[in-house]
């Protein structure tokens with residue numbers, strides 16, 4: 001094998017290895033912040049949650065989805081995480097966007113293809129706000 005051939009082979013090995021490493025490394029998440037979660041819940045363009053839901057401590061929200069006031073009394077954090085990540089797992093006909101999934105979505109604009117709507121951090125921040133003990137809700 002020529003030197004150039006070796007170099008090409010090495011580049012291939014490295015790029016394949018790097019791709020694998022990236023795919024295997026989960027996003028690192030810092031401590032969830034209810035304040036960031038609150039801001040995300042309120043963002044009409046990025047999350048849109050308040051377009052469909054009432055949320056405790058936030059100005060009046062929409063009524064396309066159930067009120068999230070008192071969510072902690074009827075749902076575990078794990079259930080809510082699953083629901084927000086991909087509500088289609090519970091209801092295939094749901095109108096709620098799948099916030100942490102890129103599977104089976106159509107009509108996604110090119111710049112957003114392959115991206116989840118929320119980051120893993122954003123999802124945890126939102127959960128930390130929704131599951132604040134009600135007395136502590138700002």
Ligand code: HEC
Pocket residue numbers: 041047048049050051052053064065066067068071075080083084087090091093094095096097099126
């Ligand atoms: C287009 C409207 C819409 C948007 C936007 C939306 N949801 Fe929903 N959501 C729904 C509907 C409708 C349901 C009821 C269950 C179903 O149809 O899947 C629901 C259910 C839920 C539930 C379960 C409620 C329960 O009573 O158990 C949670 C939690 C939730 N949504 C959180 C969120 C969060 C957080 C966001 C923003 C990141 C969001 N939703 C954005 C429509 C929406």
